Amino acid sequence: MNENNKNFKISKNDDPKEIYKAGDIVEGIIDNITDFGAFITLPNGGKGLVHISEISCKYVKNVSDYVTLKQKVKVKVLSNNNGKIALSMSKSNPQAAKKHLLLKNRNRSLENMINEYKKISEEKISDLNSRIKFNKNKKNRF
Numbered sequence: 001m002n003e004n005n006k007n008f009k010i011s012k013n014d015d016p017k018e019i020y021k022a023g024d025i026v027e028g029i030i031d032n033i034t035d036f037g038a039f040i041t042l043p044n045g046g047k048g049l050v051h052i053s054e055i056s057c058k059y060v061k062n063v064s065d066y067v068t069l070k071q072k073v074k075v076k077v078l079s080n081n082n083g084k085i086a087l088s089m090s091k092s093n094p095q096a097a098k099k100h101l102l103l104k105n106r107n108r109s110l111e112n113m114i115n116e117y118k119k120i121s122e123e124k125i126s127d128l129n130s131r132i133k134f135n136k137n138k139k140n141r142f
Helices: 094-105 110-140
Strands: 025-034 037-041 047-051 072-081 084-088
Touching: 047 072
Parallel strands: 047 084
Antiparallel strands: 025 037, 025 072, 037 047, 072 084
């Protein structure tokens, strides 16, 4: 289905390079999960990537905490560069994203927001440091 056109039909002969436009909202099935995101099979066999930053409105450390293989998901097409399709799960439902932000920021003092930002930043830095350490150890083995 397309956000702008309720009669959005796809035939098996349609080329994914041409049919998916930025702003389209479609359903697909997760067929691969990686550290950096999830690959989605779209109607007609097209494939796209939901980057880890587009999985949820929240910070995502592990993609597999949010999605599973063969899961049906609604995604928004962010771009289609000659068949390289960038997708977003978090932007596929703008009302939910807006509600999440409103609830998150309601009744929060500046001090609490700063402390939360520091905590999230420290988690991200720790995660990056452990990935760097893992990659260094991996290189030293060979």
